[in-house]
Amino acid sequence: DGGITQSPKYLFRKEGQNVTLSCEQNLNHDAMYWYRQDPGQGLRLIYYSQIVNDFQKGDIAEGYSVSREKKESFPLTVTSAQKNPTAFYLCASTGQGNTEAFFGQGTRLTVV
């Protein structure tokens, strides 16, 4: 079945360490997105990519980095520069002319 896979579902890291969250899609979608969600809050855009080897900063890109070397993959690295990294991270994708964004099940990152 087509969809978006995020792994792992839960992730624990020590403060000061970089961590990479995985996002893979087999929907043949061009555009991919990373959002951060804090408890009781909305989704805030971190980065998005319209096409392979290209990506743009969203509203809260500081302390994060991404790459888009393959159409299927859009990994997010949470760096030690991100001051409050503990959050729920959601990856999404949309197809060309497609109005619906498909989401992965999210990764809940806890930094201790």
Add this chain to the structure above:
Amino acid sequence: GQSLEQPSEVTAVEGAIVQINCTYQTSGFYGLSWYQQHDGGAPTFLSYNALDGLEETGRFSSFLSRSDSYGYLLLQELQMKDSASYFCAVRDQSQKVTFGTGTKLQVIP
């Protein structure tokens, strides 16, 4: 940039109708979408409007007025399982998708 405003909470009775409003500011508007999210889960797509007017999908309908930068989601025949958070989202011509802060709907018996 883009910004969206929604009421933070709404309470409605089972079987009733509820309307969730969304006002937005954006450049290069492409469309307005609505998503549902249950606690701990991922958002799921409900509806999309690119043109003015009403789109109906079962118990859910969505309306858009581009001239007013305004839209709403209408939920009919409310069920307990409709208790969730509802987000509007705007898409611009660069495919950037920005979400609102969400409306938490509580359906009561």
